[in-house]
Amino acid sequence: MKFSYVNPTVIHFGQGQIEQISHSIPKDSKVLVIYGGGSIKKNGVYDQVVTALKDHQWSEFSGVEANPTKETLDKAIEIVKTENINYLLAVGGGSVIDGTKYVAAASLHDGDSWDLITGKYKPEAALPLGVVLTLPATGSESNMGAVVTKKATQEKLGFLSPTVRPAFAVLDPDAMKTLPERQLINGLVDAWVHVCEQYITSPTGHMVQEGYAEVLLRNLLDLGKAFEQRDDVWRANLMWTANQALNGLIGTGMPQDWATHMIGHQLTALWDVDHARSLAIIQPSLLRSQMEFKKGKIEQMGRNVFGLTDSDDLAERTIQAIEAFYASLDVDTQLSEVQGDKSDAVDAVVKKLEDYGYLKLGENQAISLEVSRQILKQAL
Structure with a gap:
């Protein structure tokens, strides 16, 4: 540290x-x-x-x-x-x-x-x-x-x-009072993934950064559950939580990922997918792909954010809980903007990643172009 x-x-x-x-x-x-x-x-x-x-x-x-x-x-x-x-x-x-x-x-x-x-x-x-x-x-x-x-x-x-x-x-x-529901939901999801990109790496023992990240994630879960009420307190809590999610504090001295963003950006650039929704499409597949490196932290998230009990499949149940969070907000985890066979879409995104030199993504530089391709095939 x-x-x-x-x-x-x-x-x-x-x-x-x-x-x-x-x-x-x-x-x-x-x-x-x-x-x-x-x-x-x-x-x-x-x-x-x-x-x-x-x-x-x-x-x-x-x-x-x-x-x-x-x-x-x-x-x-x-x-x-x-x-x-x-x-x-x-x-x-x-x-x-x-x-x-x-x-x-x-x-x-x-x-x-x-x-x-x-x-x-x-x-x-x-x-x-x-x-x-x-x-x-x-x-x-x-x-x-x-x-x-x-x-x-x-x-x-x-x-x-x-x-x-x-x-x-x-x-x-x-x-925020006159914002459309879709934009508010996007704000929730965007802040959620911002915290995750700085948190779901490997356990570090950094009690302040990890503990604060877990507080922010629990905040966003609660705000998602209370989405229909959206009173003054709800709005204030979302505004302050989203700020704290990416003001630099929880990422200080921590390994960070950001591969979900790097891949998700291409969905926005190519098909104008809402930024937050591009992240929801990519993240679950990416987490499963990187289980070898992220399992300990995913399990920690399951216990400390979702309140899940220990089991051999705790990491997978945690990812399913993330997907359920998106589903509760009616956020699609599939690329609905592209119909039918999505092979060409996968190729287009991988080509963009290659053009930008994004050949090794993630905190362990373990997400090669081929791994990105597999993530996209599972995600799209």
């Missing part, structure tokens, strides 16, 4: 906290507010942001997709450069936040913005950014990661940089 940990993002949590924007962004800033399809204009969030920015100079950019594309974000980058924007405010869920991070870093680069993804450009600085979170799921509001899609080539890839960690994030659970 050896690590350095810091998370400098200031969190303003609770009802009515959007007003904190006015104090969090320097008054002399020239702000670009970035958001998605316009739902924030229907739920009151936009009006609160406008009020909070009444003493600031600001403009807006809308239209960031559910899976933010380079093509759209390049338009925002052009605005930043031509209008000398020096502060960004993301108002939305993980996609808007990820897209804003991309804009924050790429706006200081003279070349193609995609250089940020390929690694040709490694940012040493980025524009400062703040966040108003409207959909809890990704934890992007207080971490240094982002995932972006290049529509022209159907690539969905990410980058990590401490330069794009938000300076502050407003987490007001009231912003």
